[in-house]
Amino acid sequence: MSDDLAASADLTxxxxxxxxxxxxxxxxxxxxxxRLGIAKGSELLDKIFxxxxxxxxxxxxxxxxxxxxxxxxYLTLYFVPSTKxxxxxxxxxxxxxxxxSEAYASTLKISFQVRSGLVIRQMHHWAADVFVxxxxxxxxxxxxxxxxxxxxxxxxxxxVTLLMLAIVxxxxxxxxxxxxxxxxxxxxxxSIVLSIPLVGSYLAFFLFGGSFPGNGxxxxxxxxxxxxILPLVIIALIAVHLGLLVKQKHTQFPGHGAxxxxxxxxxxxxxxxxxxxxxxxxxxxxxxxxxxLVQINPIWQFGPYRPYKVTYAVQPDWYMGWLDGALRxxxxxxxxxxxxxxxxxxxxxxxxxxxxxxxxxxxxxxxxAKFTGDRASHNLADLPRHRPKRTAVGAAGVALYFMLFAASxxxxxxxxxxxxxxxxxxxxxxxxxxxxxxxxxxxxxxCRELSAIPVSREPKRPVVILRTEEGGYVxxxxxxxPGDGPGEIAPVAVPTRVGIE
Amino acid sequence: xxxxxxxxxxxxVTGNSNDPHLQPASVHPKRTEKVVAAFIVxxxxxxxxxxxxxxxxxxAQLQGASLxxxxxxxxxxxxxxxxxxxxxxxxxxxxxxxxxxxxxxARMANxxxxxxxxxxxxxxxxxxxxxxxxxxxxxxxxxxxxxxxGPLPKKSLDSTDWLPGSYLVTAQGLRxxxxxxxxxxxxxxxPVGHVGNAMDQTVLIHAxxxxxxxxxxxxxxxxxxxxxxxxxxxxxGCPVGLYxxxxxxxxxxxxxSVFNILDGAEPQFGPAPRPLPxxxxxxxxxxxxxxQSGYDQPVGPxxxxxx
Numbered sequence: 001m002s003d004d005l006a007a008s009a010d011l012t013x014x015x016x017x018x019x020x021x022x023x024x025x026x027x028x029x030x031x032x033x034x035r036l037g038i039a040k041g042s043e044l045l046d047k048i049f050x051x052x053x054x055x056x057x058x059x060x061x062x063x064x065x066x067x068x069x070x071x072x073x074y075l076t077l078y079f080v081p082s083t084k085x086x087x088x089x090x091x092x093x094x095x096x097x098x099x100x101s102e103a104y105a106s107t108l109k110i111s112f113q114v115r116s117g118l119v120i121r122q123m124h125h126w127a128a129d130v131f132v133x134x135x136x137x138x139x140x141x142x143x144x145x146x147x148x149x150x151x152x153x154x155x156x157x158x159x160v161t162l163l164m165l166a167i168v169x170x171x172x173x174x175x176x177x178x179x180x181x182x183x184x185x186x187x188x189x190x191s192i193v194l195s196i197p198l199v200g201s202y203l204a205f206f207l208f209g210g211s212f213p214g215n216g217x218x219x220x221x222x223x224x225x226x227x228x229i230l231p232l233v234i235i236a237l238i239a240v241h242l243g244l245l246v247k248q249k250h251t252q253f254p255g256h257g258a259x260x261x262x263x264x265x266x267x268x269x270x271x272x273x274x275x276x277x278x279x280x281x282x283x284x285x286x287x288x289x290x291x292x293l294v295q296i297n298p299i300w301q302f303g304p305y306r307p308y309k310v311t312y313a314v315q316p317d318w319y320m321g322w323l324d325g326a327l328r329x330x331x332x333x334x335x336x337x338x339x340x341x342x343x344x345x346x347x348x349x350x351x352x353x354x355x356x357x358x359x360x361x362x363x364x365x366x367x368x369a370k371f372t373g374d375r376a377s378h379n380l381a382d383l384p385r386h387r388p389k390r391t392a393v394g395a396a397g398v399a400l401y402f403m404l405f406a407a408s409x410x411x412x413x414x415x416x417x418x419x420x421x422x423x424x425x426x427x428x429x430x431x432x433x434x435x436x437x438x439x440x441x442x443x444x445x446x447c448r449e450l451s452a453i454p455v456s457r458e459p460k461r462p463v464v465i466l467r468t469e470e471g472g473y474v475x476x477x478x479x480x481x482p483g484d485g486p487g488e489i490a491p492v493a494v495p496t497r498v499g500i501e
Numbered sequence: 502x503x504x505x506x507x508x509x510x511x512x513x514v515t516g517n518s519n520d521p522h523l524q525p526a527s528v529h530p531k532r533t534e535k536v537v538a539a540f541i542v543x544x545x546x547x548x549x550x551x552x553x554x555x556x557x558x559x560x561a562q563l564q565g566a567s568l569x570x571x572x573x574x575x576x577x578x579x580x581x582x583x584x585x586x587x588x589x590x591x592x593x594x595x596x597x598x599x600x601x602x603x604x605x606x607a608r609m610a611n612x613x614x615x616x617x618x619x620x621x622x623x624x625x626x627x628x629x630x631x632x633x634x635x636x637x638x639x640x641x642x643x644x645x646x647x648x649x650x651g652p653l654p655k656k657s658l659d660s661t662d663w664l665p666g667s668y669l670v671t672a673q674g675l676r677x678x679x680x681x682x683x684x685x686x687x688x689x690x691x692p693v694g695h696v697g698n699a700m701d702q703t704v705l706i707h708a709x710x711x712x713x714x715x716x717x718x719x720x721x722x723x724x725x726x727x728x729x730x731x732x733x734x735x736x737x738g739c740p741v742g743l744y745x746x747x748x749x750x751x752x753x754x755x756x757x758s759v760f761n762i763l764d765g766a767e768p769q770f771g772p773a774p775r776p777l778p779x780x781x782x783x784x785x786x787x788x789x790x791x792x793q794s795g796y797d798q799p800v801g802p803x804x805x806x807x808x
Contacts, residue, residue, distance in 0.1 A: 048594045118561045151599045191737040191802040206650040264593045274583025278576045285572025292565010307699030310740040334774030343803030345772045491593035
């Protein structure tokens with residue numbers, strides 16, 4: 001570290017060595033600066049990243065996306081986006097000699113004939129699940145700490161859009177192998193689009209290239225959407241997301257010298273870089289290990305898609321579960337209007353509800369500002385307990401989506417607990433409302449009580465409790481011992497020169 | 502603290518190597534260094550194991566474990582290096598409000614608004630023309646982008662390929678005879694020439710040994726206890742594939758709608774809003790099952806144009 005840091009430090013201060021004695025790194029930096037003026041932007045190396053653990057959630061999302069792009073490119077080398085039937089001649093014996101789509105056959109080839117192909121394919125699938133999951137948890141962190149408030153509303157909007165695109169692209173990718181389960185998912189999606197009043201049948205025909213299954217289902221529109229168009233949009237939005245982060249700087253929790261006017265933490269180079277590259281390797285390693293060790297989407301067990309075949313426990317990937325659950329517990333309310341059919345039993349849970357969800361997500365920073373009348377800029381994050389109403393609404397929301405997610409396995413639960421499906425259904429119809437309300441009220445009460453307790457920002461010290469001769473007890477702080485660490489110190493600016501020999 | 506904040510911008514801050522901020526966070530850096538070294542060595546061993554596994558065509562599990570553990574260990578080593586062996590800080594940087602000064606804002610507003618007025622001054626008509634042309638352009642650009650993707654639905658959702666006299670054929674393309682299906686048996690059938698079609702799929706059930714009627718007006722539709730319904734669920738179009746002979750129910754596995762096949766496939770449970778359309782059957786002189794006509798209504802889930 002010392003050579004690099006000293007060299008870059010020299011560069012920012014103008015440098016006082018002769019070119020002959022300069023290190024290779026110094027000369028390279030000089031070479032680049034002569035042509036690009038990079039030294040002018042080198043304060044970026046000092047950019048401070050807060051050290052709180054919750055700030056790595058967005059990084060996990062970013063690194064899962066990197067893994068998605070890399071493994072995705074690898075998969076495109078072998079995947080054939082075609083629903084045309086071919087006779088399967090691969091090593092998987094139960095399907096030998098059977099007619100399957102080229103998409104399905106090439107996915108089997110990736111799984112069984114390309115060395116490490118199965119690991120990379122499953123890694124891609126796991127990475128998609130982790131991508132959406134880490135975005136969701138990252139979003140919760142932003143929500144509960146109020147990090148979406150002015151001046152960061154725009155980045156909140158970008159983030160919500162990224163969540164939506166991640167879900168859409170996840171669904172498209174899940175559909176590409178054209179197995180029996182994902183084919184049923186496509187059938188359902190087609191019918192959801194079909195349910196939209198006025199334009200539904202046109203939209204469905206355009207998106208699917210005709211009446212289901214159409215010819216655009218996999219080849220080539222959906223494939224290009226999945227591997228080219230949406231990834232480009234996501235990459236562009238991630239660039240905006242991070243650009244805004246650099247421009248507006250991080251939020252941070254109060255205490256430890258953090259104020260509205262500074263950022264306290266580790267500098268980008270080298271401390272944060274080492275930690276975040278470590279995190280990248282850890283995320284990649286865990287995803288790779290999941291890809292090798294934990295089976296996901298074993299399409300050879302489902303069989304190729306045939307529109308007239310179906311299997312038990314048809315369920316989407318987890319991030320679509322809330323929509324599937326909503327569809328399951330919705331009563332069968334089909335309406336007619338001036339001689340037209342309005343399939344409310346589909347339209348409300350699968351179009352209106354997600355539409356409202358994302359509208360509410362987009363609008364939240366502005367709704368909250370309107371209610372609180374707070375127009376000030378905020379750089380210090382809230383502790384969730386200090387905002388009982390927001391925290392209660394958020395917790396109720398999390399509970400609602402979790403209940404809907406759970407409702408997507410009503411049939412499995414009925415079988416597992418040996419209760420009638422009807423009982424499970426009605427239990428969910430009631431609890432999907434009752435649980436969020438209860439969670440919201442309970443959260444509000446807990447926040448109110450917690451916020452009454454003063455928060456100590458001092459590091460905790462061990463204490464010794466002594467019994468006196470009279471039978472009473474006294475508490476004494478232990479003295480600082482050598483192994484206790486240096487304790488709290490005030491933050492300082494990143495030194496440009498560190499004076500390491 | 503404020504002094505530092507104000508001076509960080511222009512001046513060089515030189516750290517003293519005795520400064521506690523520049524000390525590693527680890528209390529025992531030597532020991533930490535050994536642990537990090539051990540992790541790096543183990544990571545390299547993991548990579549080598551993966552290489553050997555790949556070379557030998559080893560299992561996906563071993564591939565996943567070896568390279569995965571290697572990457573995780575290397576990641577932990579790097580993160581620990583950054584967290585425990587590099588300067589512990591805390592460091593800080595100043596933050597500046599996003600808002601520009603009043604002068605800058607006034608300059609921007611003047612430039613945009615006054616120069617903007619210059620553009621539109623006495624040229625309102627040109628502006629309207631431009632907006633109209635832009636609107637037309639916007640609409641026609643959508644044609645190739647959206648309309649080219651697929652055909653228009655027209656009337657294709659209203660009817661299926663079932664015609665008067667269509668033979669019922671199985672997914673294997675075999676015509677079904679009245680003697681082929683035992684009581685309690687179920688076969689997925691298609692109109693001849695349209696095997697595998699998503700909208701035409703129909704379940705043929707030999708529901709009963711004795712003749713029965715599903716609804717008034719459909720007395721002739723169920724010859725010899727055979728009944729046929731569209732297999733496309735009226736909820737979201739999944740194949741209604743599960744038949745229970747004892748309860749005479751058809752179940753859709755996607756969202757658990759249940760239909761009673763004895764009373765015209767009326768939904769008994771779940772989100773499906775309408776009965777499955779019934780296909781009128783007859784048995785010809787050669788004993789083959791055939792359709793009297795097509796379905797009397799559109800099959801499958803609801804849509805706007807469905808009346």
